[in-house]
Amino acid sequence: MQTPGEAQYYALALLDELFKVGVLYDIGCQLHRSIVKVGTSLPKWSPRMIFGISIFHAFGHQWPCQLTYNPRLRAGFGLSDGEGCERFWSSIRKLIPGLHVSGVLWGANAQIW
Known part of the structure; x- marks a missing residue:
């Protein structure tokens, strides 16, 4: 990245720092453990992912899980x-x-075909 003019590596370093993803999921703790266990399926993105549990589900998890994955406690x-x-x-x-496709008429039409 040696070019005359503006230093591009500052922009690349900034982009590298900014592209991090926070994943809030009801069972984010289990998802995180699965990704760590598999390891090779997301090698480029897994270090950029921060996992948490949805706030209303966090209190249903075990105490160590609450301390680790509660979004109120994670940066x-x-x-x-x-x-x-x-x-x-x-x-x-x-x-x-209006989007439902199940019901009496749907079942009757399915039997005709």
């Missing part, structure tokens, strides 16, 4: 609770019944 998660998907589905719940 990088801020005040995120990990329930964004649930809030999204709750906000569009009126659209969901």
